[in-house]
C-alpha cells in the first residue's frame with residue numbers, strides 16, 4: 001500500500017506522492033496520467049485538487065528531496081510556492097529536520113519550519129527564487145518591450161498597468177481597485193492568455209492585487225494549467241515584489257507583507273541584494289487526508305480502492321481563516 005496525502009497551502013490543494021515509498025517508481029507518463037485523473041473535480045479523489053506534487057530523492061547538497069509540480073491539465077510547472085511548503089513539512093516530518101533545501105526544477109531552495117501562524121496550523125517558510133523580468137524567461141512576445149514593469153497594455157485590459165515576473169514560473173500582475181477585482185476581467189484575461197495567444201506562448205499565471213494598507217494586499221489568481229485557485233504562492237510572492245517596486249510609498253523591502261487571498265493569508269518578505277531579488281513565502285502547510293492505494297493500482301491509474309482517512313487538521317485551519325475576517329476590512 002502506498003500512502004498519498006491530500007494537502008493545502010492557503011487552500012491551494014494538492015496531492016503529494018512520495019516516489020521513494022513505491023516498490024517501482026511511476027514513469028513520467030504514468031505520473032502525468034495520475035495527476036490529470038486524481039485532481040479532476042468530477043472523477044478524481046476528494047473533489048480533486050490544483051495539482052500533483054511528486055517527491056523523489058535528491059543527490060544535491062543539503063537537499064532532503066526533490067519536488068516536481070504537475071498541474072491539473074498535465075502541464076509541468078517549474079515551481080509552486082504553496083506546494084513547496086507542504087512538501088517541506090512532509091520532508092521535515094520524515095527526516096526530523098527543521099531547515100534544509102528542496103531540489104526544484106530550476107534551483108535548490110532553502111526552506112524551514114516557522115512558528116505556527118495560529119494554534120495547530122503548521123507553518124513553513126520557503127525561498128522563492130530565481131527572479132527574472134527578462135522577456136525570454138517569461139517568455140512573452142509582441143509587447144514591444146524587453147521587460148514589462150508597471151506598463152499599460154491595452155490589448156490585455158484598457159486602463160490597467162501590468163508587471164511580468166518569472167519566479168521562475170511566469171506571472172502577470174496588475175494592481176486594481178475593488179470593483180475591477182470582482183469584475184469578469186481577471187477570468188477573461190486569464191483564459192485569453194492561457195489559450196493559444198500571441199503574447200505568452202507558454203501561458204502565464206495572472207494575478208490581480210488590491211492594496212489594503214501599508215504592507216497589506218489582497219491577491220486573486222487565475223492559474224496556468226488550473227484556472228481560478230484559492231491562492232497561488234508564487235503569484236503572491238511575485239505580486240509582493242511588484243508591490244515593493246511599483247508602490248514604494250506603501251510597501252517595504254525586508255518587512256513582512258500580509259497577503260490575503262480567497263483561501264486565507266500568507267506572509268511574504270521581499271529582499272533585494274546587488275540587483276538580485278528573492279522572496280520568503282511563509283504560510284500554512286496543512287495535511288487534510290491520508291490516502292492508501294495499492295502500488296499496482298497507482299501504476300494502472302485506478303483510484304477505485306483508495307482508503308481515505310481524514311487527519312482533522314482542517315478544523316484548526318478554518319478557525320484561523322475565521323479570525324482573519326476582521327483584518328481585511330480597509
Ligand SMILES: N[C@@H](CCC[C@H](N)C(=O)O)C(=O)O
Pocket residue numbers: 012050069071076077078079080081082083169170205223224225226229231232233234235
Ligand atoms: N499554485 C502554485 C503555482 C503552480 C504552478 C502554476 N500553475 C504554473 O503553471 O506556473 C503556487 O502556489 O505557486
